[in-house]
Amino acid sequence: MTEFKNKCELLGYYGDDEVIACSAWTSTSRKLSDEKKQRIPALINMLWSNGHETPFEKATVHFLVDCDIASHIHLLKHRMASINAESARYKELKEDKFYLPEDWKEIKVTEDVYDNDSERFAIGIESEVEFGGYSDNWDTVLERYTLLGNNLYHQCLKDLTPILGRKRAKESARYFKTYNSQIQADVMFNMRSFANFLKLRNSEHSQKEIQTISNTMLYLIENIPNSPFKYTLEAWGMVSDKNNLLV
Numbered sequence: 001m002t003e004f005k006n007k008c009e010l011l012g013y014y015g016d017d018e019v020i021a022c023s024a025w026t027s028t029s030r031k032l033s034d035e036k037k038q039r040i041p042a043l044i045n046m047l048w049s050n051g052h053e054t055p056f057e058k059a060t061v062h063f064l065v066d067c068d069i070a071s072h073i074h075l076l077k078h079r080m081a082s083i084n085a086e087s088a089r090y091k092e093l094k095e096d097k098f099y100l101p102e103d104w105k106e107i108k109v110t111e112d113v114y115d116n117d118s119e120r121f122a123i124g125i126e127s128e129v130e131f132g133g134y135s136d137n138w139d140t141v142l143e144r145y146t147l148l149g150n151n152l153y154h155q156c157l158k159d160l161t162p163i164l165g166r167k168r169a170k171e172s173a174r175y176f177k178t179y180n181s182q183i184q185a186d187v188m189f190n191m192r193s194f195a196n197f198l199k200l201r202n203s204e205h206s207q208k209e210i211q212t213i214s215n216t217m218l219y220l221i222e223n224i225p226n227s228p229f230k231y232t233l234e235a236w237g238m239v240s241d242k243n244n245l246l247v
Contacts, residue, residue: 004100004143006182007066008213008246010220015059016228017044020191023055041231048235056192056232061221063187067213068099068180074201074210075187085185088174089167092157096150097182099209104139142180152176191229194221195236202238216246 021040022030024047047055065075075083086093153176160169189197194217200206201214219240221229233239 004098005102006068006071006099006209006213006246008216008220009064010217010224011062011064011186013059013061013221013224013228015191017041017231019059020044020047020055020232023058024052041234044231045235048232053192053195056195057190059191059229059232061189061191061194061217063217063220065185065187065213066097066182067185068182068209069177070179070207071210071213072183072185074207075185075213082188083185086183088177088183089171092154092170093174093177093181093183098143098146098150098178099180099182100139100143101208102139103208104142105137107138109136109138109141146178146180149176149178149181191232195238198236198238202240212244212246215240215244219245 017040018032018037021043022032024043025036047053067075072085153173156176157169157173160173164172198214198218201210202218203211206214218233218238219242222233222240
């Protein structure tokens, strides 16, 4: 069964509150005593509250994200993140993954969005996509529109390859791919850039899809066994919304 949802997985992390504290203490002494360890929560809060943020760059979090291209662009806007992703320039995207907004499900088409009365749009010889009428919901129309684009993508790639070569065919046939097409991205943040990402993307002003992704990332970090970033998250004052998760 095809899933039309984005996904987010925590691959790993490096460091913890102690690593961040030791980075700050490098200017004096990194040697830790039991008494000094007790001061870590206050130190981390002081560092963040006063804008001393470079120690937070010494810890990192690492995610694997399957998301729509629109959300991928939101990820790319954060320069301090390290991102590698699937590329339709280097391979044919054969899985044809795509995302459908869940809040579109009950919204009906109210006007005729097609040029004629036909409910089918034929593509080549082997494939065709069926469109419905006024009774359709918009998520159904988007699904069929996406399937149409995917079929055109593969057919175009096949026909362009012998003439333009595989490289040019792949990089140009992808223009048929829609914004809701999903790709997989390997995303790593240091904790300073992660805080900036959460501030901008886990916000009521963000697009719903990237907000859910960023909120899920925060939730995954909150739930690492033994809470390695407990005091860092407290200093940020950020708490995930358990009702807005991909997991």
